Amino acid sequence: MKTGVKLVILVAVLALAWLAHRVILLAFFALVLAVVLSFPVRWLSRLMPRGGAVMVLVVLILGAFTGAVLLGAPALSKQVEDAKETAPRALKKARQWLSEKGATQVEEKAGQAAQKASEVAVPALLGVVSATTEAVLVLVLALFLVAAPDTYRKGVRRLFPREQEPVFDEAYERTGESLRKWVGGILVSMTIMGTLAAVGLAIAGIHDWLLLGLLTFAGTFVPYVGAVASAIPGLLIALSQSPRHVLYALAVYLGVHLVEGYLVQPLVMKRAVEIKPALLLAGQGVMAAIFGLMGTIVATPALVCGQTLVEDLWVKRKLGK
Numbered sequence: 266m267k268t269g270v271k272l273v274i275l276v277a278v279l280a281l282a283w284l285a286h287r288v289i290l291l292a293f294f295a296l297v298l299a300v301v302l303s304f305p306v307r308w309l310s311r312l313m314p315r316g317g318a319v320m321v322l323v324v325l326i327l328g329a330f331t332g333a334v335l336l337g338a339p340a341l342s343k344q345v346e347d348a349k350e351t352a353p354r355a356l357k358k359a360r361q362w363l364s365e366k367g368a369t370q371v372e373e374k375a376g377q378a379a380q381k382a383s384e385v386a387v388p389a390l391l392g393v394v395s396a397t398t399e400a401v402l403v404l405v406l407a408l409f410l411v412a413a414p415d416t417y418r419k420g421v422r423r424l425f426p427r428e429q430e431p432v433f434d435e436a437y438e439r440t441g442e443s444l445r446k447w448v449g450g451i452l453v454s455m456t457i458m459g460t461l462a463a464v465g466l467a468i469a470g471i472h473d474w475l476l477l478g479l480l481t482f483a484g485t486f487v488p489y490v491g492a493v494a495s496a497i498p499g500l501l502i503a504l505s506q507s508p509r510h511v512l513y514a515l516a517v518y519l520g521v522h523l524v525e526g527y528l529v530q531p532l533v534m535k536r537a538v539e540i541k542p543a544l545l546l547a548g549q550g551v552m553a554a555i556f557g558l559m560g561t562i563v564a565t566p567a568l569v570c571g572q573t574l575v576e577d578l579w580v581k582r583k584l585g586k
Contacts, residue, residue: 286556294559294563296410299407300445301448303414305325315413316412418437422437432578457529460478463481469517480498481499487549489546499517540572545565
């Protein structure tokens with residue numbers, strides 16, 4: 266009887282988790298953001314109470330955002346408008362090239378895809394508004410987490426039996442350390458990749474290089490998949506200029522990712538948690554299939570935490586290896 270009740274409770278919990286999976290993913294992303302914010306908060310906490318450090322960080326974030334809007338928004342807005350104009354021209358050129366090569370079926374599919382894209386334009390706009398709201402909620406939740414992390418840790422710790430509390434403490438510390446190392450490494454990698462892409466595209470004469478650099482910066486957060494996705498807009502914009510610029514843009518993106526593979530990864534990410542490429546791609550595919558785009562975004566930090574927990578709780582404690 267007890268086993269049946271436990272099974273019913275387990276199924277109910279899993280069903281509720283599935284219904285609220287987007288909220289859970291957003292909460293996990295807030296946890297990752299809290300780890301990012303913990304670096305400056307930890308440094309400021311040496312000079313003032315932690316609550317004051319969080320308030321100073323909020324002021325700095327708002328000031329940096331305001332300054333970025335005042336200084337960079339005009340140029341970035343102009344590049345966004347330019348990209349909106351050049352992308353259709355690039356797609357038109359691609360369709361003409363396919364037509365000349367006799368790839369009529371591909372051309373028809375491209376036309377159908379463009380038609381579908383226009384049909385979902387309004388829902389996409391609503392999605393941007395929803396994503397902005399979710400981003401604000403994630404930031405607020407991350408600030409609460411970074412302001413009093415021990416409060417939430419103790420709350421979760423109370424759910425475990427007393428004899429298992431030391432195991433929880435060790436797993437918590439190891440998982441937090443692994444996540445901090447990965448976050449620190451990926452932030453450095455994102456900065457280097459975004460800067461190199463922007464500078465390289467500007468030297469190559471590619472339009473909207475600042476916007477494309479920001480896309481590379483954001484795309485680097487999702488290894489492999491993000492790198493490929495962030496290169497597509499740059500190649501389209503280069504195609505709208507000339508075939509020669511496409512070669513330039515392709516050379517820039519290849520060069521940037523060679524730098525990532527042979528310099529950034531060995532020197533920066535070697536101090537973070539290493540995840541094998543096959544495992545990472547498989548994890549991204551599974552998370553994307555189950556949870557969509559949000560699953561792809563949180564796949565890597567989730568794998569970092571999962572790998573650490575498996576090594577600590579199963580391999581070391583259960584198997585004794």
